[in-house]
Amino acid sequence: MHFTVISPGMYTYGAMLIAGILRDAGYKVTLHKDLRAVPNSTVFLSLYSTLHLLNPDIRSFVSNHIKNRGACYVGGPVSAYPEIVLGELDCTAVVLGEGEDTVLSLAHEGITDRTTGIAFRERGTITKRTATPPASIEHPLPFIPPDISSQSIRGASAYIETHRGCSGACTFCQVPRFFGHSIRSREIPAIIEEVKAFKKAGAQRLSVSGGTGSLYKTRSGEVNTTAFVELLEALAGVMGRQNVSSPDIRVDCINDEVLDAIRKFTIGWVFFGIESASDAVLHQMGKGVTVRQMESAIEQCRQHGLHVAGSFIVGYPTETHDDYEQSKNFIAEKALDDVFISIAEPIPSTPLATLVLRTPKDANPVFTPHEGEYRTLGFTEAEARCFDLTLQADMYKPGLHVTTDQVFDAYVKAVKQQGAEIRQVTGLLFRYQNPG
Ligand code: SF4
Known part of the structure; x- marks a missing residue:
């Protein structure tokens, strides 16, 4: 079976990850940042901005794909408000929250009585199934598109996932609401394996994601200086310091060692x-x-x-x-x-x-x-x-x-x-x- 994963405008980490999970499950996968798919196929559409729901191109792409008897599952940050997604797009269902496991179950068998972690329209009302527990933070290699070298998001080809969650509570931000307040961090060997794969595929510069870089491996809000320094050193060891950035940091999550490491191992x-x-x-x-x-x-x-x-x-x-x-x-x-x-x-x-x-x-x-x-x-x-x-x-x-x-x-x-x-x-x- 062939699936298309689309994240409009840029290859987001989330879309690359979902495509990688489908690939590792044995499916043929295509990853696009533009709106195209084979008629009658299944599309996983990853949307990271509310404006996507109002974008005429995205709206007509979804409607036409459904008219052509395809399936279109919408996930990503917009899934935090499924009623709005389902009110604005003619999609098959919304994949709620961290969708790795839900996407696999949809790929295997479509929507069944057992499917969790989705919202969809049923006889004129919206049905919201119970949430799928968050997937393991240790995940397969993302699907890295061949043109990753041409992507530049604030100067980086990609933002590597080092951890999820944020202990902050900024009223305008979705991160803690989507990923939770506790920090779940990946292990350095898995991150480095991924970094090597990105480099091999042509990625020019990589950045640490997670909203607040130095929260890597923190517990109870205390910066884990040793873990963060090791992380940056390992990244620079593969990419070279000129090709690593660790930009997003809270002002209350720094100390002298963290700043020294940023100077020594990043741009x-x-x-x-x-x-x-x-x-x-x-x-x-x-x-x-x-x-x-x-x-x-x-x-x-x-x-x-x-x-x-x-x-x-x-x-x-x-x-x-x-x-x-x-x-x-x-x-x-x-x-x-x-x-x-x-x-x-x-x-x-x-x-x-x-x-x-x-x-x-x-x-x-x-x-x-x-x-x-x-x-x-x-x-x-x-x-x-x-x-x-x-x-x-x-x-x-x-x-x-x-x-x-x-x-x-x-x-x-x-x-x-x-x-x-x-x-x-x-x-x-x-x-x-x-x-x-
Ligand atoms: S610190 Fe950053 S990631 Fe965390 S809630 Fe505030 S804006 Fe969001």
């Missing part, structure tokens, strides 16, 4: 989810850290000769103008090496989504019109902050960043598109706020 960058420089907003976001901790983590990284990048979220429903100004000042004072700015996205099933549903639209900066400095550009307040912070970051990042008319126009366009997408996701939330 020397850390990426902090700073999100806001207002303690009030950080508290509302459930970040569990303060601005002071952010500042000292940045300082500590610099003492270790590391580059520091940070992400910021604007337009959080409770963010005031003063909160925003604190983020703006922070960017000027800290002069980070790189900055990523996004508008708060209420991913369904997260606490942020609940907050957005409770926030009247005329009090949500994602919807309120901007009436300040950029009012002629037709921004909402969240878009104006995103645009303004982008300009601020350019001004204070190292190197010369000239905002030509072209750059200005491109920023306006990108920010407006982001704002429109967040409003679409919010619209979806309101439509499904009382599912079933």
Whole structure:
């Protein structure tokens, strides 16, 4: 039997893993990042963004495949809100949560009375079966596509899974809700076998995934310095330090040995989810850290000769103008090496989504019109902050960043598109706020 695994736009680790599991079970498998499949076949569609559910190409691909008497199972992060997936896509079923074992059972026998871990439509209502227990963290080699060398996700060909879960509780994030709060880590020999396979297939640079790299092998929230250092050393031993990155780290999960190892065994960058420089907003976001901790983590990284990048979220429903100004000042004072700015996205099933549903639209900066400095550009307040912070970051990042008319126009366009997408996701939330 032949199966097609698709993850639109990029080869995600999850899609590669599912394809690898099917391959090892003896099936013929094709992995695509574009939307194509043999009619009448079975497709496993891995979706990592709520926007995928609204994408006309994905919607018509799924409908046509079902019309052509194929089966289409949807999994990935969107499976955290199956009612919305089944309301928006004509798919056969949703594979809930960590889907490795469920996918195998669907491949072997389709949907039967015994199948667990799925949701599907049945006589006009949605049936949600009991969850399949999480699969073992030690899994087969992923299916590595022949063109993996051409992929670049923030500079890496792939993000290798070293562990699952996060002890954090950020209100906007799906990771702890999807993988849980306790950390499950893979053993280094299995990770290294996989790294060698990626290298052999042409992967240029690999990154440590897991949301928070230095949580590898942690127990009770304490960083396992020895395990993390061994992990990076082993990765660099295969790939060379110039081809390893370990970017995503919580500011409260570092110490001198961890930072030394990042300098010694990787390209020397850390990426902090700073999100806001207002303690009030950080508290509302459930970040569990303060601005002071952010500042000292940045300082500590610099003492270790590391580059520091940070992400910021604007337009959080409770963010005031003063909160925003604190983020703006922070960017000027800290002069980070790189900055990523996004508008708060209420991913369904997260606490942020609940907050957005409770926030009247005329009090949500994602919807309120901007009436300040950029009012002629037709921004909402969240878009104006995103645009303004982008300009601020350019001004204070190292190197010369000239905002030509072209750059200005491109920023306006990108920010407006982001704002429109967040409003679409919010619209979806309101439509499904009382599912079933
Ligand atoms: S620390 Fe990172 S991975 Fe963990 S909940 Fe917060 S944003 Fe998500």
